[in-house]
Amino acid sequence: MIMEEKGKSRLRWGGVLAAITLWLIAAGIGAQGEKPADKSQERPDVLMIDTLKAFGDLEKPRVVFLHDLHTDALEKKGKDCSACHLREDKSGKIPGAENLEDAVKGIDKLSPKFKRLKDTARQDVMDVYHKFCIECHTDMSSAGDKAGPVTCGGCHQKNPVKSSRQEMGLDKSLHFRHIKANDKKCEKCHHEYNEKEKKLVYVKEKEADCRFCHKKETEEKRISMRLASHIACVDCHRQILAKKNPDEKAGPVKCAGCHDLIKQKAIEKVAEVPRLERKQPDTVLVKTSVTEVDSKTYKMPPVAYDHKAHEGYNDTCRVCHHASMDACSKCHTLSGSKDGQFVNLEKSMHLASSNKACIGCHLKKQETQKCAGCHSFITKTKMKETSCKACHVKVPGEPEITPKTDTAPLAKAVLDARQAIITTYPDEDIPEKVVIKDLVKQYEAAEFPHRKVIQTLVKNISENKLAGYFHTDQGMICQGCHHNSPISKKPPKCANCHGKPFDEKSLYAPGMTGAYHQQCMGCHEAMGLKKPAGCTGCHKER
């Protein structure tokens, strides 16, 4: 009896031990943490159906809907958009698109919503989706075609498909192509809301960027940018397609057409984009709105700004005009205003951290390889006094400026007078070679092709107008390496500041060797130079 008792208990112990070992393994696995999510395929046409959010929390996971997949499937069945999108009747007219209606007869614009015009109530919307989706899916499958799911879990699930959707917008070239296609009928797209007449009207030469009004999310009286663009663009493209006119090119109607990276890149570019015709100024004298102060009290001469040139440099107006087409000083007043988020005029022009500010944008330009070699060593937090003069140039004759003064010609005068030439000292004044003997213990002395380097640097930026304005001084280019000392033909030797490393008297200056290596290697890296590589690239073996 005891024997079997013992046998039992041994079994139990065995069991317990086995269990423990299992758990140990389990824990080991647990220790591994999260595995990297497997790279699932990405698509540009991923839509999230979570319409019900408008009526409160979702009960089930939102549905991932692949739009192009459906469009293509329906196409094969000879169906078009109207299979899912209802015709808008006059009552539910889409702002800004009325005149599209008449543009092409017989084609009405369609509601962007699925099988309905309005989101009336939670239950209704839900029913719409459930009824029509499932109906269609069942029909398809009964017809023996590949069809979508018909069960709750089939649609309402965490879908691995990731969205590769790219933001879309009109760059200069594409915008121009639309101008051409619509032979300058700007009103086809551009409009603004007239408070008095409570309707959308078109005002010539007041066209602005869609995004100024159409924000990320729909606000009352303003549909979101996304909605607006899809109604306007896609509908128009559809209607042109419908005309089946061979010599009339139509834009994309499928998601991928606009939002797929590759397709985006493939969009045909116009080489020479003529300037926009919107009566925008060629030149501007950037100054405080004269109502605030008059020209006598200006601390700095106002800046002559080449508006026309900058139109060329940038792809859209909103690079600078980020909120409206008005003059900067309208919101960015001298002391700052709420409309300008209290960024005052001075900041709005000089803020190094903002690409919308002159300096912020110009500093970004310094990061291009040609400039980075020198500029990656120059702090961006503090400007040289000399650089102010590059923009703040006295108007010839310093005329008094009143609210009535037409300042554009003044600006033009300044700009014409200013010239961007990059100069440096004549070759004979530039030492051809510099021999660096600091590591002669280990290596041969290093020969630094001093003149050649300078010539290359100068050549690199000779075409660069912006650089031109800031490198007018002959000695300026030298400052790239001969930093922290005033410009001069004979700058002090490196050794004057850089001696033994870790000198408490000059905390912030690295030692000689460190300084050389940081400067040379840092510059070469910033300029993406592959050679010379390795120690012996510069220092010959002994």
Next chain:
Amino acid sequence: MEFFTLQDFMTFTKGTAYLLIIGALLAFPAFWRFLTERETPSVRDDEPHEHH
């Protein structure tokens, strides 16, 4: 005695504390004896006895 690191400070204080408590450990039994030795040897107890 000046300390520059908490580490040194604690080495010192804990060290002293250890010496202290060793002393205390030895002292306690002795004190307990002192406290109770006048009581009748029959029971080592914490309260005076009423004799009967």
Next chain:
Amino acid sequence: MISESALSTIKSLLKPDKTWLTPFNIVCGVILVLGAIATLLRFTFGLSAVTNLTDYQPWGLWIGFDLLCGVALAAGGYVTSASCYIFGLKRYHSAVRPAILTAFLGYALVVFALHYDVGRPWRLPYPFIVQSGTTSVLFEVGGCVALYLTVLFIEFTPPVLEWLGLKKARNLVVKLTLVLTIFGVILSTLHQSSLGALFLIAPSKLHPLWYSTYLPVYFFVSSIIAGLSMVMFEGSLSHKYMHDKMDKTHLEESENVVLGFGKAASFVMAGYFVVKVVGITMDNNWKYLFTGYGLWYLVELLGFVLTPCLMYAVGVRERNLNLIRKTAGLAVIGIVLNRFNISLIAFNYHLPLSDRYFPSIWEFVVSAFIVVVGLLVFRFISTHTPILYEHPEYKEAHH
């Protein structure tokens, strides 16, 4: 492990003919031989020859099992003697001696095992004779263990002295019982908790679910559980298989012991469970419960704390000694599991699996070796000296 080998003790002792070739003796023999080899390797080729220890995992099975578990499971000594001599529960008296003996052997073996793990074992007394790092928790653990081992030794002498028939010495020691017991409880409180405090210094390495500022408390309280459970567990074993060695009182009392200790263990476990949950709450670690480690933590907390707690309770209500004894086994495993989690499994949780540690076969061998040595010594002493029975000349002689 203990239970395994204990069961085989049983087997061997059941054999009617006392031949030396009992399975138990064979198993022991094998382990002893292997252990001897391991010892040789360890002290001729160094730790790297026998252990899988790395620079990431400097403490392996020998610390996790031999030290942490060894000390915890030897807590029976102070728990029993305290309940008998301090709390005046005389009816547990018969349980004291076996408990003391196990404790003494336990600690002796812990120190023995340390000689394997430590790089230069001959320097073990350095902290107390050469240079003291008083800011180290380990210093305190070392001190207490050393002292407590001495205390246990003295506490354990009476049966030996009785066996040797040295009345005077024996009576003198018995006089000291109370003082020794109090010392024992103090020292145990300190080092049982400090074993937990050892890990306070590595919050970045121990998984948040196990790391807590309460670690010392957890270790102390769980040591009480371990002590009670161990006494019941091995009590039941020796009760079954060394029956012949036990006298009337011992047999009569053992039932009380099991019921009483079972009750105590159940309630202490309830408290332990509560403070564990409090720990999670204080550090707001709920979110971790749903990770791999979280589940593992729940296994420990629910499977090896809450479950035995309730099983004990049921056992006590229904006076079901068998259930209580089984539960004791479960509780003991629970303690071992907890110590393993803290020192091996949840330690270095942040490292990739490739850098994690798993003991080498030799490490297991040495641990088993030490357990077997303990068993044999226990068997020898308990069969030859009045541990399980009272020496005829000293009946009713405790203070």
Next chain:
Amino acid sequence: MSISRRRFLAWMGGAGAGTAALATGANAGSKHFDGYPGSFGVLHDITHCVGCRSCEEACNKVNELPPPDKPFKDLTVLEQNRRTTPKAHTVVNKYLKPGSEKPVFRKIQCNHCLEPACASACFVRAFQKNKEGAVVYDASVCVGCRYCMVACPFEIPTYEYDKVLAPRVMKCTMCAPRLAEGKLPGCVEACPKEALTFGKRDDLIKIARERIRKFPDRYINHIYGEKEMGGTSWLYLSGVAFKDIGMREDLGVVSAPELTSGALGSVPIIVGLWPVLLTGIYAISQRKDKAALEEKTQAIVEAVAKAKKDAEKKLADALAKAAKDKDAAVKKALADAAKAKKEGA
């Protein structure tokens, strides 16, 4: 402060003697220490490091460590992720941030904490933070418990597991011996790009701040080691998040000694109060026993007394009865006598 106190309270509260909390908890906290004034350190500007391994070579040379398996010129070793070993006090690792093809190199070695965890953990004081700022190790007392390795949050100390007689803990010494001679640490001296800046820790922090100020977009705005684990003598500047180059950002700012001070602080309290508590309990339990004993004796006495009383009562009754019978008999006798007299006359 609050941390150590909370830890302490937690522990004492559990142990059941929260009373003395403030007294001892304060030990670690209320005192503040800034480390040795003017102690040295090294600033590692990770943006400057090019992974040339010159530092590794120099370290190997000045510490007379065994030659590496692959020569220091061989940069392929950078491909796998390495850590310090008994043969290498310092290693340079290469990190490729997903997305960018520009590798980042980071040097690993002892950070020489201001409050070293290893020193706090060592029970023979084999580790010491010296006034130059180096955390130095004395093998002549080391027992080899390896608690220092458990304690080190940066996983720096390594152990000579293969040595039998005199295994040592191995780690960077910040070239303390060289510093004593007025030389630079080997790695710093060897770094061609001055990615390692040696100097007074306070100055290094100034330098680091200045670099961040001048090049806000080159550096992330954090000096690693200024506060981590109570501060370290080695400091780091980086252009990418430190966690992306294998440096833990979750170490916290509490120094190692503070982590254990609470628990250690409660030791004397327990030794002071447990004897009182336990003896108290003992005494009470004794008293209970005695009380029980007294009750028993009392009961016996009463029982005896009662028995005696009953006995006496019985006796008395018996005597009374006997007396009655007697005079009844006398009367009768007299009556008879009288009767007999009448008949005779």
